[in-house]
Amino acid sequence: MSNDLFSTARIGRYTLRNRFVMAPMTRSRADDDSGVPSDLAAVYYGQRADAGLIITEGTYPSPMGKGYVRTPGIHSAAQIDAWRAVTAAVRAKGGRIFLQLMHTGRISHPDMLPDGATPVAPSAIRPAGQVWTASGQQDFVTPRALSTEEVAGVVDEYRRATRHALDAGFDGVELHAASGYLPEQFLSSGTNQRMDQYGGSLANRARFILEVLAAMTEEAGSDRVGIKISPEMGFNDIVDAAPQETYRYLVEQLAPLKLAYLHVAWSKSGFDYHGVLQPLFDGAYLRGGALTKETAKATIAEGTADAVVFGSLYLANPDLPHRFLADAPLNAADRNTFYSPGPDGYIDYPALDAGNATNRALRIHAYGGSDAVQIDRIAEPVAAAGDVVVRVHAAGVNGLDWKVRDGLLHGAFPLTFPVTLGSELAGEVIALGAGVTGFAIGDRVMGAMGGLGAYADRVAISAANLTPTPADLDDVHAAAIPVTALTAWQALFDAGGLTAGQTVLIHGAAGGVGGFAVQFARRAGARVVVTARGVHTDYLRSLGAHDVIDYRTIAFHEHVADVDLVLDLVGGAALADSWQVLRAGGRIVSTAAPDILAQIPPGKNGVWFQMRPDQAQLADIVAMVARGDVKVDIAKVAEVADAADAIEQNKIGYGRGKGVIRFAQ
Ligand SMILES: Cc1cc2nc3c(=O)[nH]c(=O)nc-3n(C[C@H](O)[C@H](O)[C@H](O)COP(=O)(O)O)c2cc1C
Numbered sequence: 001m002s003n004d005l006f007s008t009a010r011i012g013r014y015t016l017r018n019r020f021v022m023a024p025m026t027r028s029r030a031d032d033d034s035g036v037p038s039d040l041a042a043v044y045y046g047q048r049a050d051a052g053l054i055i056t057e058g059t060y061p062s063p064m065g066k067g068y069v070r071t072p073g074i075h076s077a078a079q080i081d082a083w084r085a086v087t088a089a090v091r092a093k094g095g096r097i098f099l100q101l102m103h104t105g106r107i108s109h110p111d112m113l114p115d116g117a118t119p120v121a122p123s124a125i126r127p128a129g130q131v132w133t134a135s136g137q138q139d140f141v142t143p144r145a146l147s148t149e150e151v152a153g154v155v156d157e158y159r160r161a162t163r164h165a166l167d168a169g170f171d172g173v174e175l176h177a178a179s180g181y182l183p184e185q186f187l188s189s190g191t192n193q194r195m196d197q198y199g200g201s202l203a204n205r206a207r208f209i210l211e212v213l214a215a216m217t218e219e220a221g222s223d224r225v226g227i228k229i230s231p232e233m234g235f236n237d238i239v240d241a242a243p244q245e246t247y248r249y250l251v252e253q254l255a256p257l258k259l260a261y262l263h264v265a266w267s268k269s270g271f272d273y274h275g276v277l278q279p280l281f282d283g284a285y286l287r288g289g290a291l292t293k294e295t296a297k298a299t300i301a302e303g304t305a306d307a308v309v310f311g312s313l314y315l316a317n318p319d320l321p322h323r324f325l326a327d328a329p330l331n332a333a334d335r336n337t338f339y340s341p342g343p344d345g346y347i348d349y350p351a352l353d354a355g356n357a358t359n360r361a362l363r364i365h366a367y368g369g370s371d372a373v374q375i376d377r378i379a380e381p382v383a384a385a386g387d388v389v390v391r392v393h394a395a396g397v398n399g400l401d402w403k404v405r406d407g408l409l410h411g412a413f414p415l416t417f418p419v420t421l422g423s424e425l426a427g428e429v430i431a432l433g434a435g436v437t438g439f440a441i442g443d444r445v446m447g448a449m450g451g452l453g454a455y456a457d458r459v460a461i462s463a464a465n466l467t468p469t470p471a472d473l474d475d476v477h478a479a480a481i482p483v484t485a486l487t488a489w490q491a492l493f494d495a496g497g498l499t500a501g502q503t504v505l506i507h508g509a510a511g512g513v514g515g516f517a518v519q520f521a522r523r524a525g526a527r528v529v530v531t532a533r534g535v536h537t538d539y540l541r542s543l544g545a546h547d548v549i550d551y552r553t554i555a556f557h558e559h560v561a562d563v564d565l566v567l568d569l570v571g572g573a574a575l576a577d578s579w580q581v582l583r584a585g586g587r588i589v590s591t592a593a594p595d596i597l598a599q600i601p602p603g604k605n606g607v608w609f610q611m612r613p614d615q616a617q618l619a620d621i622v623a624m625v626a627r628g629d630v631k632v633d634i635a636k637v638a639e640v641a642d643a644a645d646a647i648e649q650n651k652i653g654y655g656r657g658k659g660v661i662r663f664a665q
Contacts, residue, residue: 005300005324009052009307011284012223012260014096014171016052016307019300020321021263023288023311024055024100024174024228028070028339029346032134035060035073037082042089043347047318049095052307055174055228055263056086058102058181061161062154063114065182067104069134070341074099074161080168087169098172098226099165101158101216105182106143106191107236109133119143120150122185122192122199122208127237132339148196151208154182159215162225172224173216175209178265180236183209184229187246190239206250213257226261226286227254231277232269244271251280258283263309265289274304293324319351328352381460383433389460390445394479396424396512397638397646397659423449425459426469426478427663436463444469446478446622448486448613457663465613470626477625477632480658484512485621485630487591487611491567492520495609496589500525502564505556505581507574509545510536512635512658513591516621517567518543519630529563531556531574539656543631557581568592579604633657640664 009016029038045054060066060073073079083099090097106121111133113119121143130137146154158175165173177183185191186208192199198207209227216225231247232240240246251262262281266289267273278285287299288309296308314320316333323330337345383389426446429439439445447466449459469478491513492498504521506514509530521528522544530540534550541548549556557577564586566578571592578588579601587605590596600606624630635657638646643661 005297005308006321007300009284011053011307012172012226013221014053014260016096017094018050018052018321019307020051020053020314021286021288021307021309022048022051022054022314022320023265023309024058024102024176025311025315026057026068026071026339027346028068029341030070030072032070034078035063035066035071035076036078037072037086039082039085040343040347041072041082042085045086045097046089046093047347047351048314048320049090049093049097050319050321051095051314053171054090054095054097055226055309056097056099056170058100058104058176059161061101061103062157064117064120064154065103065105065157066112067102067108067119067131067181068339069112069132070339074101074164074168075157080164083165083168083170087171091169096171098174098224099168099170100174100176100228101161101165102176103154103158103182105185106140107131107181108143109138110141111135111138120146120154121182122146122194125191125193127180129237145194148198151198151211155208155211155215158212159219162216162219166220166224172226172260173220174226174228174263175213175216176228177209178228178230179233180238183212184238187250188238188240188243189246190241202246202249205246206253209250210253210257213254213259217257217259222258223260225257225259226263227259228263228265230265230267231273232267232271233265234268243269244273244276247273248276248280251277255280255282260284261286261306263288265309278304316349318349322352381456381458383431383436383460385434386436386462386464387433387460388429388436388439388445388463388466389431389433389458390425390427390466391430392425392427392457392459392663393475394426394637394660394662396479396481396483397636397643397661424479424482424484425449425461426475427459430458433460433463439463439466439468444471444475444478446473446475446482447615447618448482448611464615467615467619467622470622473622473626476634476637476660476662478622479660480512480632480634481622481625482613482618483611484658485516485625486613486618487609488513488516488520488567489617489621490611490614491589491591491609492517492524492565495607496565496567496587498524498526498565501527503527503529503560503562504565504567505560505563505578506530506545506567506569507551507578508532508568508570508592509540509548510656511569512633514567514569515540515543515633515657516630518545523629526565529556529560536656539633565589568596575599635659637662 006018009019062075106119108119109131110116124145126142127140162173187205192205232243261284263286284306286307286309287305299305312333316331331349334345429443445466446469504526506517510532528545529547530545531549531551537548557580560581562583563581566588568575568590575593589607589609591609594608596606596608636659638661646659
């Protein structure tokens with residue numbers, strides 16, 4: 001696996017599409033009375049959803065956790081509702097977002113707390129400095145020490161907040177145990193002078209954090225919980241007598257929790273905390289603070305972090321990964337608007353030009369799991385000699401097809417290059433490479449990508465794989481034809497040698513390839529027997545199947561014999577039993593069993609078949625469809641945002657017809 005910022009990273013249960021993490025950043029745009037995030041928050045986070053992971057601004061688990069004006073909470077129904085809009089905006093772009101839980105403890109003020117309550121802390125020790133309140137700067141007050149019984153209540157607040165975060169659609173939660181807030185106040189000897197089980201020894205001082213994490217992981221599962229620490233940052237008047245020992249111990253204690261990640265922010269000390277802490281932690285290691293493009297790249301290349309966290313760079317550059325990729329200049333962050341209300345300095349940092357911003361590809365990171373499909377931006381394709389660039393309007397979905405499933409794509413997962421699983425497209429020509437004849441800018445075309453890579457909204461493709469789209473065929477139907485129909489055609493006739501009067505048996509006939517195969521075989525004058533789930537019987541008969549055998553209830557090999565050609569689209573038991581029904585000299589063509597050659601019994605023939613695009617055949621097929629001789633059945637049309645779902649559905653297969661993803665123009 002290549003170690004660059006754009007390779008995928010595993011964090012807990014998720015495969016992130018790149019190694020960019022947006023740092024938690026308080027932006028003070030929420031409603032001050034209710035702690036409800038503003039409508040702008042969904043825009044702000046949505047703009048930054050290209051990050052592999054977003055960590056939200058610090059959010060208080062309970063009203064007593066609030067420490068800054070206009071910061072949001074996650075304890076009320078209205079807050080949860082508003083956060084839902086944020087998570088939806090990020091999800092719509094295929095992003096991931098964790099909520100940061102921040103209880104500020106003594107770094108607060110009665111003016112911000114319910115009924116003017118005194119801030120709570122492990123011990124009644126007043127922090128040096130001042131706090132910004134609605135009525136201006138004020139000195140910190142001496143906090144009230146939590147009783148032993150009350151500590152359990154605070155732990156419970158984190159538990160509830162975690163549940164609320166999941167309700168709001170967050171992918172996970174981060175415990176803010178950095179920057180001198182409540183968890184670090186417990187951990188540090190300078191702020192914790194307790195005599196009970198939460199104070200004194202190092203084990204006692206670490207107990208609060210570990211109990212909170214235990215509560216959070218009980219709610220969310222450990223693979224959706226991370227922690228942020230900032231050893232020796234010194235912020236908010238926090239001091240510890242032996243920080244190296246403290247943090248080593250804390251991180252050692254995290255091991256049994258199996259957290260998704262450890263996020264370590266910059267420290268002002270010269271001590272190499274990363275060097276000590278990273279080897280002690282098993283999960284993903286996130287490193288942040290003052291990173292630049294160069295230091296971030298080096299960090300990932302050297303393996304001294306699994307992902308890199310950007311604060312002010314992300315604040316000012318909503319499309320940070322794209323800018324890095326394009327070597328584009330970066331917007332500078334304006335400190336004056338870090339915490340000011342309203343849209344200025346919040347949602348108005350510009351992205352690079354809009355043309356590039358819509359350029360995207362679905363990139364398959366790993367097989368299995370609903371997080372297998374991610375939407376990435378890729379560089380604008382250029383038309384090399386013989387190529388045309390197509391603006392894709394629709395692409396066929398082949399699910400997590402057999403190539404990936406069977407490991408036939410070389411290289412370890414997650415793959416480091418964009419892999420298409422469906423290589424069919426329909427769209428319009430927007431650029432022509434040298435030597436291309438027969439196509440002009442603006443032509444509507446359809447075709448099959450060779451090899452890897454069609455789920456993008458702009459694709460460079462060999463002109464030899466394209467054919468004009470008939471005027472009366474819409475793009476969605478056009479995208480459902482190429483690979484599916486060519487595979488059916490070539491498997492039956494080129495590889496299978498099917499002729500009139502023969503019997504063909506098609507396994508798993510309800511999908512796109514099967515649907516075409518039934519129609520082609522019938523038109524060729526063959527007798528067509530298919531296996532499929534019973535619910536597809538009428539559909540397959542309507543396409544021309546003579547016999548439909550429901551493989552769930554009937555053993556097909558007891559009902560059919562003397563088959564000349566088996567088209568095997570499913571492999572497994574169907575293939576194994578097919579040898580029995582194949583007449584001597586008959587042939588099985590399988591798209592599902594690459595090892596078929598090893599399975600052929602004496603006297604029988606088997607062929608492993610992979611579609612090879614053929615422009616002339618495609619043109620013939622398209623003409624048949626245009627004339628209405630052959631039908632295209634669309635099982636599902638999904639928008640890009642729902643592509644993961646569509647592919648997931650397609651993966652389990654046996655749906656009727658073909659799935660198509662439509663790209664917004
Ligand atoms: C405006 C602003 C607000 C921040 N608020 C938070 C916060 O709520 N929680 C937190 O853990 N860190 C917060 N931080 C710290 C960042 O998460 C990050 O650690 C810090 O900015 C260093 O990274 P950078 O040099 O890339 O900006 C904030 C930073 C900035 C600039």
